[in-house]
Amino acid sequence: MTVQPPASTAPVAARTSTIRTHHGDAFDDPYEWLRAKEDDEVLAHLRAENAHTEGATAHLEGLRTRIFDEIKGRTLETDLSVPSRRGDWWYYGRTVEGQQYGIQCRAPLASPDDWTPPQLEPGVDVPGEQVLLDANVEAEGHEFFSLGSFDVSKDGTRMLFGVDVAGDERYTVRVRDLVSGQPLPDEIPGTFSGAEFTPDGSGILYTTVDDAWRPDTLWLHAVGTDVASDVTLFHEPDEKYWLGAGITRSDKYLVISVGSSITSEARILDTADLTAEPKLVWPRTERVEYSVDHAVVDGEDVLLIVHNDEALDFELVRVSAEDPQGERRVLLPHTPGQRLLDVDCFRDFAVVEYRRGGLARVGLLDYGSGEVDELPFDEPLYTAGTGGNPEWAPPLIRLGYDSFVTPGTVYDYELSTRELLLRKRQPVLGGYDPGDYDQARVWATASDGTRLPISLVWKRSFGDAGRSPRPLHMYGYGSYEHSIEPRFSIARLSELDRGVVFAVAHVRGGGEMGRQWYEDGKLLQKRNTFTDFVDCARHLIDSGYTSPDRLVAEGGSAGGLLMGAVANIAPELFAGILAAVPFVDALTTILDPSLPLTVIEWDEWGDPLHEKTVYEYMKSYSPYENVRTDVAYPRILAVTSLNDTRVLYVEPAKWVARLREVGADALLKCEMVAGHGGVSGRYNSWKERAFELAWLLDVLGLADD
Structure with a gap:
């Protein structure tokens, strides 16, 4: 039976009439006055x-x-993540008992052929370890702290990090010289998350938001210069679309992505000249979504595109990077009921992620044969996906795996042997035994x-x-x-x-x-x-x-x-x-285009501001x-x-x-x-x-x- 809490007097909010009228319907909202956040x-x-x-x-x-x-x-408070190789370093994170936030570190490779991550032990010094960012130090004096961007230049000499100390997801990006350990004067306020260095480390790519908190502008900042001289690389004026950008794993292209929840458009820029005119991949077509990655196949620069143009559950095609609107070669055809999610390109193969039977799947795509080798997992319910794979030509792939009963697990999948190598399983202190628990899937039937x-x-x-x-x-x-x-x-x-x-x-x-x-x-x-x-x-x-x-x-x-x-x-x-x-x-919010994200959300909920049918439907729920x-x-x-x-x-x-x-x-x-x-x-x-x-x-x- 339900245990009732002790009686206490609940606050009573004053009722103040505020009339909202749309499509001939007047709604008296007595508590809209609570929106005045500073009052x-x-x-x-x-x-x-x-x-x-x-x-x-x-x-x-x-x-x-x-x-x-x-x-x-149950939590191992002093712990380390599995190191991920990038350039000449292994990068990893530490947590320390008693400290709120993580610590970002790196240690040098043993040799250029070193692909086996070092076995790190909590509390044990790592030879050559460098502490890159101690978020506990950065958070001192702040009630709230969030890291929205973190990147190290490819040559390993510079680091950037973006910090939010209010909770409003507007980050100030700062830069540090990793050779001297000293901060650089660069400071970029009001950025969105996900800032990153250009491949040569001389510039920083970042996005900013408009008044409705929509990422709409991509900028290039030259390290060591005043932020006032930053260059606008792309601006998306349509308030229904957000903007994102990222450099391909090959370092060949910057991909600028524009999208709503139902329509996509992408442009590419050769990173050798980021101030050139971006090349349009496919023009935006209502209700067509696509994502782009770069591969080199038979010596040719190509784009692998996951799209839903006449393919409800998406298909994978290959096009020429020189002429992306030219011939499409289908690599993975549309398969009803198998939702293709993503393609992740490497030099010699690609990783594809998809859903079938309600579970996420991971497979390796051979560029030559077009065959997909799906990675096997034994549990009836599980979650698997790629992560921590920054290198262009690795001999193994980093995977994350867990289930309701199996703690978070890191594997490396060795390509030559097709072996899953267990790197780490999240420790659960106190004698946790997954055999003490069980998981299952059952099926209900909806009214339809x-x-x-x-x-x-x-x-x-x-x-x-x-x-x-x-x-x-x-x-x-x-x-x-x-x-x-x-x-x-x-x-x-x-x-x-x-x-x-x-x-x-x-x-x-x-x-x-x-x-x-x-x-x-x-x-x-x-x-x-x-x-x-x-x-x-x-x-x-x-x-x-x-x-x-x-x-x-x-x-x-x-x-x-x-x-x-x-x-x-x-x-x-x-x-x-x-x-x-x-x-x-929901209705009050989606009616107000001045609020954060509202216009973007019309593709998800409908546009009640201009469509009476949508207004009435949303008001009904x-x-x-x-x-x-x-x-x-x-x-x-x-x-x-x-x-x-x-x-x-x-x-x-x-x-x-x-x-x-x-x-x-x-x-x-x-x-x-x-x-x-x-x-x-x-x-x-x-x-x-x-x-x-x-x-x-x-x-x-x-x-x-």
Whole structure:
């Protein structure tokens, strides 16, 4: 049964009439005044909400401490990542017990033929090690710290890093001379994430955003010059498109990518002359998406392009880099149900990543034969992908792998022997045994007959999931074609070890089952996302996995919209709902093109500003506008951040105020110095997760366990 917290007086937000009129519909929004972020009354209200939440959850302080200690006790706090080779150095990261942030380091290769990463031991000095960036030092004096850019020039003599100390994802880039160890005078404020050096290290490529927080301009900064003289390489004026850029692994081209969520366009620049006119790859065509990488095949510079032009689940083609709009040679034809995700080119082969049967797959593409050798993995549920492969002609490929029960694992795949070489598995202290846990996939049926995958993980000692109703924590997202992968989590062990079953409902709008899965959960089919989640919950209840008084749902950002929608659709199915940075005032946001990202988002949600049908459809599901007076809501915890630029704090603040009007037990927790990802620093993030899990366990009646 649900344990109710001690009674406390909740803040009551003042009601002030604000009329919003569109398409002949007038909506009186009583809490829109909470949008005035700098207003003293708004800040006072948010602090009162925090005080109320702290008071209402004070009885969980001991449990929060225990969960935090469990997370900390299972984590090897002083640890190192697996080194990745680049140029003449092995690059890796360190963490040190008691320190919030990571430390970026490097050590010299033993020889030019050295491709076996050194076996590093925590606390043991590495011969020739250089500390490049200690984020703990850089974060001193700041409540929030985030590293948005980090790069070392190819010759290893310079380093750049971009820092955000507010949480608004606007980074100041600084440069350091790695020979002398001294900072250079270069300082570039207001950048987006992902700045990088040019191949010769003399310049820095970076992007900036417009007033709507849309990356729209690519710049070239010459190291050692005033930022006022930086050169604009490309500007995208269309407010529906964002801009990104990156240098190919071959160092031959700079690829400038422009895109919305449904349309792409790319240009290439030879890095030998970055101030030349960029060459258009394919002109933008509505609803055609593509990505580009460079390869050399039979001595010719070619572009490998993943695209969906008359290929719903995408195909891979090859074109001449000299004439990219010329003949297309199909390398991997469109295969319905197998969603081709990406191609990663190396000198002698390419790595392709794709989804089939709801799981991510990795294969090696032979340039000559066109054959793909898929890498085998044994578990029924897993996550695999490439990472840490900066070299152009390596004899092995770095892979990341994990599952719900297998901790994060780093492999090198040796090309000559086709062998997976285990480099490291994330240590879990305290005697963790993956055999103590089990994972499975079950299928629910949506109201329209669609089969919906649900992934489950549980601890075996409590019995098999589904044998009898158990406390169950159900997660969902379902937007932007983003797939929720079966990943390992140390923090999750604190609930599994208390008998909770963890489930992921892979609802439409995500990307788990291919592009059509995404198309069927967006725009005027968005309701499928919400009803799928409800149908998954009903399946788990009807099949004996759980019961409504033992079921808590969680989602964040667009998944927070999902949480708000299902709270309105089927509140009777859930004991609690945890909504992180929730997009619960969706219509108000998407109606305002001056807000960050709004115009870009019209391809995902529709354009309610200009289309009455979209306006009416969004108004029918936007959680804030559809809070009901005829139902009893489950307990709700909404977590947000004052400086979030993606989903503004005002959305959950308004939602909680409206829920309180109808008697809901709704709590708001607002971080006053943080962004979309919440607090910074690993210990702070552990405390934040311990707070959320303690609330969740309290709802499930497990607070005393």
